Amino acid sequence: MMTSSKQHFFISETQSQKCYNNETKRKQMRIAFIGDIVGSPGRKMIEDHLKKIRQEYDIDFVIANYENASHGFGLTVKNANELVSFGIDVMSGGNHTWDKKDILPLFDTHELLRPHNYPQGVPGTGCKVYEINGEKLAVLNLMGHYSMPFTDNAFRCAIESVTKLHKEGVKNIFIDFHAEATSEKRALMMLLQGKVSAIVGTHTHVGTDDLQISEATGYLSDIGLTGCRDNVIGMDQKVPLKQFLTGMKGHFEIPKKCKRILQIVVFDFEEGACINGFKLKYFDDARVIKTEAWMD
Numbered sequence: 596m597m598t599s600s601k602q603h604f605f606i607s608e609t610q611s612q613k614c615y616n617n618e619t620k621r622k623q624m625r626i627a628f629i630g631d632i633v634g635s636p637g638r639k640m641i642e643d644h645l646k647k648i649r650q651e652y653d654i655d656f657v658i659a660n661y662e663n664a665s666h667g668f669g670l671t672v673k674n675a676n677e678l679v680s681f682g683i684d685v686m687s688g689g690n691h692t693w694d695k696k697d698i699l700p701l702f703d704t705h706e707l708l709r710p711h712n713y714p715q716g717v718p719g720t721g722c723k724v725y726e727i728n729g730e731k732l733a734v735l736n737l738m739g740h741y742s743m744p745f746t747d748n749a750f751r752c753a754i755e756s757v758t759k760l761h762k763e764g765v766k767n768i769f770i771d772f773h774a775e776a777t778s779e780k781r782a783l784m785m786l787l788q789g790k791v792s793a794i795v796g797t798h799t800h801v802g803t804d805d806l807q808i809s810e811a812t813g814y815l816s817d818i819g820l821t822g823c824r825d826n827v828i829g830m831d832q833k834v835p836l837k838q839f840l841t842g843m844k845g846h847f848e849i850p851k852k853c854k855r856i857l858q859i860v861v862f863d864f865e866e867g868a869c870i871n872g873f874k875l876k877y878f879d880d881a882r883v884i885k886t887e888a889w890m891d
């Protein structure tokens with residue numbers, strides 16, 4: 596809990612819950628986002644916890660990043676169907692979107708995104724609009740540039756997409772920015788704060804400690820993975836250790852046994868503004884850690 600003199604800017608969960616349940620509820624939506632789901636340990640955590648989390652926190656809509664969901668690389672039809680059945684409404688992608696050939700038909704049958712700044716003509720889309728409690732929510736998936744595949748400029752794509760959505764009357768906009776560098780993610784935040792409802796980074800698999808609401812935009816540089824928490828970015832440490840010790844590359848594998856974690860961020864949006872945010876970390880030994888967003 597915040598205890599500083601700026602406490603008056605902070606909406607505690609009790610206050611926000613009250614606010615959320617009052618007569619303005621129809622103007623509000625509570626959305627949740629899960630980052631990179633890494634392999635079967637990640638999918639298992641979603642299966643075990645997501646429906647209970649949705650119920651406990653009265654979440655209207657869940658977005659999750661699928662790009663590592665199947666064996667750490669891409670998404671199969673079977674796993675896509677599982678994740679939908681576990682309570683995910685729409686899934687966003689990244690640099691591993693194309694790793695499984697199953698992905699192409701999935702764009703026609705599932706609520707699935709790929710980074711919107713892939714060049715024109717690439718299958719699928721990275722921006723879709725949904726209706727929640729009578730209000731519109733756009734989900735925009737972008738991919739950064741440092742250490743990433745070739746794409747169109749993410750920042751220019753962001754400006755064009757957000758301008759178009761505003762012209763169409765869409766106020767609530769959530770962005771999954773799949774990028775390596777925290778500087779790129781922070782720069783997108785500076786570009787779009789006050790114009791979109793929330794920006795959350797994915798791809799590094801390591802959560803950052805900067806959940807905030809600035810100029811009514813929720814922001815987190817990286818939410819961190821959902822999957823194994825006691826290895827290297829959700830993968831068995833043998834191959835990355837060999838790679839760092841010898842320079843010889845190998846195929847990353849999901850550990851057969853591991854300690855698991857589910858990381859989820861929850862935001863309340865009203866008329867395009869983010870009015871409340873918190874992150875939950877669920878451990879497979881039943882611990883739960885909650886972190887509130889600070890508000891500027």
Ligand code: FE2
Nearest residue numbers: 689690691798
């Ligand atoms: Fe990635």
